[in-house]
Amino acid sequence: MLEKSKGLWVEICVTTTPEAGEMVGELLLETGCQGVVYHDPRLYETLQAEPAELRPTRGTESGPYRVAGYLAFTADWEEKLRSLESRIEELRAFLPIGSGQITLRRIKEEDWATAWKEYYQPERVGRFLITPSWLSPTPALDEITIRLDPGMAFGTGTHPTTQLCLELLPRAAQPGALVYDIGTGSGILAIAAAKLGAKVIAVDRDPVAAAVAAENCALNQVMVSVRTGDLLNDLEEPADLVIANILAEVVIELIPQAIPRLTSGGALLASGIIASKAGQVQAALTAARFKIIHSLQKEDWLAYLAVRDGD
Missing domain, CATH: 3.40.50.150 (Vaccinia Virus protein VP39)
Incomplete structure (x- = not known):
């Protein structure tokens, strides 16, 4: 598990499917994440024909569809993570969620507080x-x-x-x-x-x-x-x-x-x-x-x- 540090957050990244993406994002928010980013590799391909103002500012992504949430390092963050894992498994009864694999990464607050806006384009x-x-x-x-x-x-x-x-x-x-x-x-x-x-x-x-x-x-x-x-x-x-x-x-x-x-x-x-x-x-x-x-x-x-x- 990640070491607790003041001023740091944990990025919880869930590998899932486009069909289940927004529901997984909802679960991340309900867990206490303060922001959610949807990593959709298809987005960059479909927007290439759009006007420049509709294109994402970041480069092309590859790999599976992922949803990332940002959770503060509080005393109960590990308990929240275990609850999230259970709820994602429960979602399988309703939607194809794919592997549901969760990866964790420690992030400085300033790294995600504004960068997530790059993912939201018209x-x-x-x-x-x-x-x-x-x-x-x-x-x-x-x-x-x-x-x-x-x-x-x-x-x-x-x-x-x-x-x-x-x-x-x-x-x-x-x-x-x-x-x-x-x-x-x-x-x-x-x-x-x-x-x-x-x-x-x-x-x-x-x-x-x-x-x-x-x-x-x-x-x-x-x-x-x-x-x-x-x-x-x-x-x-x-x-x-x-x-x-x-x-x-x-x-x-x-x-x-x-x-x-x-x-x-x-x-x-x-x-x-x-x-x-x-x-x-x-x-x-x-x-x-x-x-x-x-x-x-x-x-x-x-x-x-x-x-x-x-x-």
């Missing part, structure tokens, strides 16, 4: 340009800018599940529509819907995520009601659209709840669905008389836009 997804607040890229004509600082919540715009939702959202979030964003995480989808002109209520059961979402909504100067809650409980007014970018098991749980909370002709935008469980989600939608009108897939992830059949 990214175009559908009609949206997602950028960290410290950069000011020029949006294309009709492009909608979302400013989003990485925080202790899922949803930075880089994960396929979030990108699929952003691609489908303009088809469903109409100006003046009431939208529920369930499991809002960073608030990125709530912000996108609000910028499309919808009235948005964002919900997350994690108060830390709700606080991050509220901060990001303020950063983007959009009016979004952010609440702490459990799925659609306590939301009574029928909505025109329910967004659920969460795990397949939770989407299946949410489907029957959505029926009485949708207007006639209302839609459900469901993502976070790993390909191996897509059939289960489709069956649940069919059983609840939802008709899938649009579907998208990226890598091993799917998203469905569905409306109640016959409504």
Whole structure:
């Protein structure tokens, strides 16, 4: 184990897969890490054709997909590490996490306190340009800018599940529509819907995520009601659209709840669905008389836009 030293941090680097990357990052943050970096070798290849302002400032990376978190050397850091190892193993029941190998490295505070910003660059997804607040890229004509600082919540715009939702959202979030964003995480989808002109209520059961979402909504100067809650409980007014970018098991749980909370002709935008469980989600939608009108897939992830059949 690493020797404890004042003013030093431990870099916890987890070798995993792109599918499990953001969930592993979430576990690192919940463990107490004060920053998370996603090392995706594919990113540098795909951005070579982009304008210079959208390219990362660091050189090309190689090797497997990794997620690194930075944990302070406190008296209980080893206990936190053991807890993280257990939780990563538990994640195998839901997602393909790869080897899950953890490596440790001692780092000076000044080495990571600002360097992590180099990994966050603007990214175009559908009609949206997602950028960290410290950069000011020029949006294309009709492009909608979302400013989003990485925080202790899922949803930075880089994960396929979030990108699929952003691609489908303009088809469903109409100006003046009431939208529920369930499991809002960073608030990125709530912000996108609000910028499309919808009235948005964002919900997350994690108060830390709700606080991050509220901060990001303020950063983007959009009016979004952010609440702490459990799925659609306590939301009574029928909505025109329910967004659920969460795990397949939770989407299946949410489907029957959505029926009485949708207007006639209302839609459900469901993502976070790993390909191996897509059939289960489709069956649940069919059983609840939802008709899938649009579907998208990226890598091993799917998203469905569905409306109640016959409504």
